[in-house]
Amino acid sequence: xxxxxxxxxxxxxxxxxxxxxxxxxxxxxxxxxxxxxxxxxxxxxxxxxxxxxxxxxxxxxxxxxxxxxxxxxxxxxxxxxxxxxxxxxxxxxxxxxxxxxxxxxxxxxxxxxxxxxxxxxxxxxxxxxxxxxxxxxxxxxxxxxxxxxxxxxxxxxxxxxxxxxxxxxxxxxxxxxxxxxxxxxxxxxxxxxxxxxxxxxxxxxxxxxxxxxxxxxxxxxxxxxxxxxxxxxxxxxxxxxxxxxxxxxxxxxxxxxxxxxxxxxxxxxxxxxxxxxxxxxxxxxxxxxxxxxxxxxxxxxxxxxxxxxxxxxxxxxxxxxxxxxxxxxxxxxxxxxxxxxxxxxxxxxxxxxxxx
Numbered sequence: 585x586x587x588x589x590x591x592x593x594x595x596x597x598x599x600x601x602x603x604x605x606x607x608x609x610x611x612x613x614x615x616x617x618x619x620x621x622x623x624x625x626x627x628x629x630x631x632x633x634x635x636x637x638x639x640x641x642x643x644x645x646x647x648x649x650x651x652x653x654x655x656x657x658x659x660x661x662x663x664x665x666x667x668x669x670x671x672x673x674x675x676x677x678x679x680x681x682x683x684x685x686x687x688x689x690x691x692x693x694x695x696x697x698x699x700x701x702x703x704x705x706x707x708x709x710x711x712x713x714x715x716x717x718x719x720x721x722x723x724x725x726x727x728x729x730x731x732x733x734x735x736x737x738x739x740x741x742x743x744x745x746x747x748x749x750x751x752x753x754x755x756x757x758x759x760x761x762x763x764x765x766x767x768x769x770x771x772x773x774x775x776x777x778x779x780x781x782x783x784x785x786x787x788x789x790x791x792x793x794x795x796x797x798x799x800x801x802x803x804x805x806x807x808x809x810x811x812x813x814x815x816x817x818x819x820x821x822x823x824x825x826x827x828x829x830x831x832x833x834x835x836x837x838x839x840x841x842x843x844x845x846x847x848x849x850x851x852x853x854x855x856x857x858x859x860x861x862x863x864x865x866x867x868x869x870x871x872x873x874x875x876x877x878x879x880x881x882x883x884x885x886x887x888x889x890x891x892x893x894x895x896x897x898x899x900x901x902x903x904x905x906x907x908x909x910x911x912x913x914x915x916x917x918x919x920x921x922x923x924x925x926x927x928x929x930x931x932x933x934x935x936x937x938x939x940x
Contacts, residue, residue, distance in 0.1 A: 609837065609838075609839060609840065610839070610840045610841075610842055611839065611840070611841050611842065611875070611880055611897070611899065612842045612844070613841060613842060613843045613844065613867070614842075614843075614844045615902060616897055616899075616902055616903060616904045617902065617903055617904075618903070618904055618905070618906060619903045619904070619905060620905070621905045621906075621907060621910065626896060626905065626907070626937070627898070627940075628878075628879045628896060628898070628922075628937070628939060628940060629922070629937040629938055629939065629940065630938050630939070630940045631937075631938045632935065632936070632937045632938075633935070633936045633938075634933055634934070634935050634936075635659075635677060635678075635679045635933070635934040635935075635936070636679045636930060636931055636932075636933055636934075637649075637661070637675065637679045637925075637931060637932040637933070637934055638675070638679055638680060638681055638931065638932075639679070639930055639931040642681070644673050644681040644684065646661060646663035646664060646673070646932070647663075647664070648663050648664060649661050649662070649663035649925055649932060650662050650663045650670065650805065651663070651700070651701070651807055651808060651915065652807075652915040652916075652918070652923050652925065652934065653701065653702065653703050653811075653918055654918035654919045654921055654923065654936070655703040655707065655811075655918075655919060656707075656919065657677070658674060658703070658707065659674070659675040659676070659677070659934070660672060660673070660674050660675070660685070660701070660703060660709070661673055661675060662698060662700075662701055670697055670698045670699070671684060671685075671686075671687075671688050671698065672684070672685040672686070672698060672701050672709060672711060673685065679934070683726050684726065685701070685709045685711065685722050685726050686709075686711060686720060686722050686726060686728060692728075693727070693728035695711055695713055695718070695720050696713060696715070696716070697713055697715060698711045698712065698713060698720075699712055699713060699714035699715070699751075700712040700714065700750075700751070700752045700753055700808050701753075702753050702754045702755045702761075702808075702809075702811075703755065704755035704759075705755070705757060706724065707723075707724035708721060708722060708723050708724055708729065709721075709722045709724075709726075710722075710753060710755060710761070712750055712752075712753050714749075714750060714751060714766070716733075717733060717734065717747065717749065717750060718731060718732070718733050719731075719732040719733070719750075719753070719761075719785055720732075732784060732785045733785070734747045734748065734785055734786065734787070735747075735786065747771055748763070748765055748769055748771045748773050748779055748787050749765060749766035749768060749769040749770075749771070750763050750764070750765070750766065751763075751764045751765060751766040751767075751806070752764035752806060752808040752809050752818070753808070753809065754808070754809035754810075754811055754816055754833075755811075756780070756832060756833040757831065757832065758832065758833075759783050760780055760781060760782055760783060760788075760833070761780070761781045761785060762778060762780055762809055762816060762829065762833040763778060763779050763780070763781055763785075763787075764777065764778050764806070764808070764809055764818055764820070765777060765778065765779060767796050767798050767799075767800040767803055767820075768800040768801075769796075773787060773790045774795075774796070775790075775793055775794070775795045775796070776790035776791060776792060776793055776794075777791070777792035777793075777794055777818070777820065777827060778790075778791045778792050778809075778818065778827065778829075778835070779791065780833055791829075791834075791835040792827050792835055792838065797823075797850060797853055797854060798820070798822060798823065798853050798854070798856070799853065799854055799855055799856040799857070801856075801857070802856040802857055802860075803821070804821035804822060804870050804871070804885075805821070805871060806818075806819060806820060806821055806871065806872070807819075807871050807872035807914075807915050807916045808916075810872065810874065810916035810917055810918055811918060811919065812874065812917045812918070812919070812920065813917075813918075813919045813920035814831065814920075815828065815829050815830045815831050815836070816828075816829040816830075816833060817829070817873075817874055817875070817916075817917070819869060819871075819872055819873045819882075821868070821869060821870045821871060822848055822853060822856075822868045822869070822870070823853075823869075824840060824841040824842075824843065824847065824848075824868055824869050825838045825839065825840050825841075826838065826839045826841075826869075826873050826874070826875050826882075828875070839875045839880075841869055841873075841880075841882075843866075843867040843868065846865075846866055846867040846887045847866065847867065847868070848863065848866045848867075848868045849866075852866070863885065864887065864891070865887050866885075866887050867884060867885065867886045867887045868884070868885050869882055869883065869884060870883045870884060870885045870892070871883040871913070871914065871915075872914050872915055872916040873914075873916075874916060874917040874922070876939075877899075878898065878899055878900050879896065879897065879898065879899065879939070880895075880896075880897040880899060880904075881894075881895065881896050881897070881914060881917065881922055882894065882895060882914060883895075883913065883914045892908070893906050893908040894906070894907050894908045894911060894912070894913065894914040894924065895907065907924070910926075911924035911926060911935050912924045912925050912926025912927065912933070912935070913925050913926070917939065920938060920939055921936045921937060921938050921939065922936070922937040922939060923935070923936060924937075
């Protein structure tokens with residue numbers, strides 16, 4: 585069979601996996617073949633911008649950036665210089681810090697730590713402390729507007745089965761929050777991947793009913809619920825599913841990545857630690873992923889000599905590009921732009937690819 589016929593067959597296989605809305609419901613990794621990145625650049629982007637972040641040592645420097653959020657022309661990073669030292673800082677397009685969002689501490693208007701954050705349409709930041717299940721709302725100038733907890737969580741370290749344990753959050757245009765639930769949640773909403781909370785973070789609706797099958801004592805970091813510009817997408821690492829929501833936060837569908845014989849088994853997922861060393865022989869989605877009608881992007885823990893890699897897959901052409909060496913770690917799609925961070929000798933380089 586000629587190479588041209590192989591490419592046509594791969595394209596047909598990819599299209600055969602498409603659901604009624606035009607996007608794939610199942611992406612079979614074995615049906616895609618790896619190709620080199622073209623010298624003319626990646627065809628999914630109309631433009632690519634690179635920014636060197638904060639190369640000089642200062643109080644805002646981040647040795648370990650964990651999350652990047654784009655909101656309009658603003659860039660926000662969450663990270664720190666060591667365990668439990670996370671903070672959120674706004675950056676300019678010159679790569680220099682503009683201001684911190686709030687302040688770490690125990691005083692009025694301060695937070696002890698931050699495990700996730702989101703930015704709403706007015707530029708206000710919402711910080712989550714997953715340890716105390718507290719949400720801190722700061723305005724665009726960095727001043728505390730409100731400190732919110734679910735009913736029943738007023739006391740320190742309470743055991744309240746009705747309270748949902750938050751893992752990730754995103755702001756909806758309505759003013760409500762789309763929240764990802766923690767693996768160890770034992771509330772009445774524990775079998776839902778996400779819930780919608782009102783403006784006082786009272787849960788009013790569960791979405792993506794799918795009992796957690798991952799080990800609740802072990803989890804890979806997620807980049808959270810990405811606000812893509814056309815809606816929201818959410819990945820729980822190692823589950824190999826991307827959950828897709830519309831602009832109002834209503835659940836639409838889930839896309840499954842099928843890694844065939846190299847996929848992590850249910851046995852491994854339910855009890856990760858005893859099999860941790862064996863995971864190197866398996867492939868699974870890690871950190872973040874994005875899917876539209878033609879393109880899929882994400883981060884893989886891959887059963888190859890590369891180990892961790894990031895990819896861009898052309899589902900119509902049945903091929904994928906490995907871009908870890910050139911772009912670095914994938915941080916999701918925000919506001920229509922794909923985000924990567926690469927650690928270089930000069931510092932962290934942020935790459936923003938505007939989707940066509």
